Amino acid sequence: xAAQTYSIESERVSESRLHGLDINNVPFGKTFSDHMLVAxxxxxxxxxxxxxxxxxxSLSPSISALHYGQSVFEGMKAYKSASGEALLFRxxxxxxxxxxxxxxxxxxxxxxxxxxxxxRQLICLDANWIPTKPGSALYIRPIYFATDESxxxxxxERYTFAIITCPVGAYYAEPVKLTVAHDYVRAFPGGTGAxxxxxxxxxxLLADREAKQHGYDNVLWLDGIHHQYIEExxxxxxxxxIDDVVVTPALQGTILPGITRDSVLxxxxxxxxxxxxxxxxxxxxxxxxxxxxxxxxxxxxxxxTIAHIETICVxxxxxxxxxxxxxxxxxxxxxxLEEIKTAKVNDPYGWVVRVSGA
Ligand SMILES: *Cc1c(COP(=O)(O)O)cnc(C)c1O
Numbered sequence: 001x002a003a004q005t006y007s008i009e010s011e012r013v014s015e016s017r018l019h020g021l022d023i024n025n026v027p028f029g030k031t032f033s034d035h036m037l038v039a040x041x042x043x044x045x046x047x048x049x050x051x052x053x054x055x056x057x058s059l060s061p062s063i064s065a066l067h068y069g070q071s072v073f074e075g076m077k078a079y080k081s082a083s084g085e086a087l088l089f090r091x092x093x094x095x096x097x098x099x100x101x102x103x104x105x106x107x108x109x110x111x112x113x114x115x116x117x118x119x120r121q122l123i124c125l126d127a128n129w130i131p132t133k134p135g136s137a138l139y140i141r142p143i144y145f146a147t148d149e150s151x152x153x154x155x156x157e158r159y160t161f162a163i164i165t166c167p168v169g170a171y172y173a174e175p176v177k178l179t180v181a182h183d184y185v186r187a188f189p190g191g192t193g194a195x196x197x198x199x200x201x202x203x204x205l206l207a208d209r210e211a212k213q214h215g216y217d218n219v220l221w222l223d224g225i226h227h228q229y230i231e232e233x234x235x236x237x238x239x240x241x242i243d244d245v246v247v248t249p250a251l252q253g254t255i256l257p258g259i260t261r262d263s264v265l266x267x268x269x270x271x272x273x274x275x276x277x278x279x280x281x282x283x284x285x286x287x288x289x290x291x292x293x294x295x296x297x298x299x300x301x302x303x304x305t306i307a308h309i310e311t312i313c314v315x316x317x318x319x320x321x322x323x324x325x326x327x328x329x330x331x332x333x334x335x336x337l338e339e340i341k342t343a344k345v346n347d348p349y350g351w352v353v354r355v356s357g358a
Contacts, residue, residue, distance in 0.1 A: 006113040008121055010035075010051035016128070023167040024133040030166070033129040033138065037118045037163040040147070041108060049114045051122055054164065064156045065145035069199035072101035072144050075302045076259075077137035078123050078130050078165070078355070081343040086127040088353045089341045091119060093259045098142060101195035106155035110144060114161065122163055124356045135170030135338070139303075145198075171303045175310035175324060178233055180282065181207045181219040182315070186232065186254075188224030193231075193254035201235070208234070218299070220312060222282065223254065230280045236299030236307060237261035240280065241329050243293040250277040260300040264333055266349065273329070282314060289319045297321045298330040305341075306334040 013034045021031070032054045039049035065071040074094045079087045095116055099109045119140070123130075130138040142163045146156030184207040187193020192200055204219075211219045218234030231249055232238055237258040239248045246268055251257050268275045288294040297309035308330050312319040324331060339345040343352055 004046065004111070006046060006049065006111055006117075008037075008049045008051060008114070008118050010121065010125065011053065012125070013053040018128055023129060023131045024136060025169070026167050028168050028171070029139070033126040033165045033167070035122060035125050036165075037122045037161075039110075039114050039118070039161045041110075041159040041161070043157050044108050046111055046114060049118045049161075051118070051125060057160070057162070059147065059160075060149045062149040062151055063145075063147045064150060065147065065198075067151055068146075068153055069197070069202075070105050070107065070146035070156055071198040072098060072105060072107065073196055073198060074098045074140075074142040075196075076140045076142075077168075077302055077341070078127075078140060079137050079342045080127075080130045080132050085343070085354050086123050086130055086356045087341065087343055088119070088123065088355055090259050090263070090351045091116060091353055093262070094142070097196065097257065097259070098144060101197055102144060104192055104195040105197055107144065107146070107159060110161050115142070119163060120353075120355045122165070126165060127356050129165065129167055131167045131169070133169065137168060137341075138165050139168040140165045168303075171305075171307070175308040176217040176233075176299065177215070177311045177313070178218050178220045178309055179211045179214060179216040179313040180315070181211070181221055182227070183207070184219075185224035185227075186221040189253060191224075191254065194251070194256060196256060204235075214313075216313065228281050228283070230282060230285070231255055233299045233309070236301035236304065238309075239264065239296075239298050239300060239330075240285065240288075240294065241296035241327075242284070242288045244274065244295070246273055246275045246329060247280055248275070248277055249280055258301055260302055260305060260337070263337060263351065264300050264306075267333060267336055268329070285312070285319065286314060286317065294319065295322060296327045296330050298333075300333075305337050306330050 036054045037051050040047045076094045144161045147158045147160050148156035207219045220233050221231045223229040299307040340347050
């Protein structure tokens, strides 16, 4: 069989919903741009991807994604440069990751032409939806899920891939407060922690709700076996600075391999900072706090880029991380990443992809 080639069709909205909307001030994740991309796959063959007006999908209540969670997603952002170009940050890394997530859930790979070229055309078309206020961006949500109309448990033969986008402001304006999750785990060896699988997030909601009921913003997740080693915070990778060494948990299958995490490690190594990817026991954190060597803590992920961590509740102890004004790494990384993503500075890594001219 000859290799399939792919094309993208598009149907534009007759009137943009952008008029009369202040995209620099919208609530997170509720206002969607004019268009979306939709492609379907049946027995490994992909349909023509279509860019269509944002709207409803018609789906049967029997589709397997709804019953068994064969569903993965991505999170990325488009930014605008000062000269008005639409920019993406490391989109190929998201493309690779969604296909790794898909493989873990027995789903066929999405062709690069559909994901990357479809994304490029979609962002070009809705470039006016990219907000320009500092810290804001157009959030991009690729989703990929099983659509077999059957409640038999097996990998689906039909799938839908879609990309929707929504303007978002800065995610965490304030530093975050964490509490260690003692009663729940996010992931375990052999599980799906390294995949951006929808079910992981459903499983985290109760821990998150209980943390919020106690006045915290997010949970600090521990490993599923020893309940001792730090893994992630909320839906971000986590970093600590102890005695001028930047440490983050090593990727061993239970941690989501964040693109922000990887970018942070690259920037730090290039600046000659000592970084370590290794196991971090909660005890080590408590000892560093007692010794006064815990200098910083921050989360890293696309939504917030860098979320400074203010306090961490560990059972009956509260660790107070030094104030942001005394921090060296987190604030600098936030600034450096935002400058690269918006093309304010030169990008020596080839991370930034321009999707449209000014
Ligand atoms: C998406 C995600 C991250 C961050 O990944 P980025 O590629 O940096 O956005 C970290 N942890 C979890 C659990 C996630 O879902």
